Amino acid sequence: MAGSVLVSLVSVASLAALAGCSSADASEDKPQLKVSGAFMPQPVSDMASGFLTVTNSGGAADKLTSVTSDISDDVTIHETKDQKMRQVKSFDIPADGELSLDRGGSHLMFMGLKKKLEQGQRISVELHFEKTDPIKVDLPVKETTYNPTRH
Template sequence: MAATAALALAGCSSSSGSASASASADGKPELKVTESFMPEPVRGSGMAAGFVTVANSGSTADRLTSVTSGLSDNITLHTTKNQQMREVTSLPVPAHGELDLERGGNHLMFMGLKKQPEPGEKVAVQLHFEKGGTLKAELPVKEPTYNPKHG
């Protein structure tokens, strides 16, 4: 199990797909997905990692509290510090800042995949926030080694 999680985490990083949830001058978060992707999961592992960048141009911080998708009924939020992956109940989205889920850091874990995502496909997700409601996004499936910061 640890080896499988390590393989899934190794597939963990961010690309493009754009969506936004509004809020505005009333002091609420203004959220938008600016990048997203899912590396092709290891065949037979039943697990995948997902990465998104959520920008908040609003003056109020928010928290990503959960993610849902037709690909899996079990999607969790994770942090990685000192090469240790840990599940968390939420991730902060600072005011006038961004939440960056990327390889080696914060990421989404999809467990019990209902199908094997293939490169070129897009995985639809709904990101649920404490204050900003639900934001829909698509994660393009990329090759397993894809890293947007390095091409």
């Protein structure tokens, strides 16, 4: 009888260990997103651009699908190819990769700003993704010509 109790305890311990492994493996199959280097050059009209990097350390890809902000009711995502800007529905964020929105390339576009923005202010935005919960980010307003080498 003591032997069967020991076998049962070992079986339960093995199942618990396997369950722990499978939950760890499951988290690797999800996007793990982090935002860095966010900024907005000071706008000179009622339009503005926003830039940032989304890093995905997870084992699954995701997509940036939209952006919302109380500073504008019309925030879109744009890519620039062959020196032409066009609105897109989403940006891919590869597994173990990143989405980089940089000056001269892909970016956030804010149309019809509700107020004049000054250098030093912070603009709150919410990034929406296909798989991951929304992420709130503050974009500091920088000088109009601000262009970091890497964010």
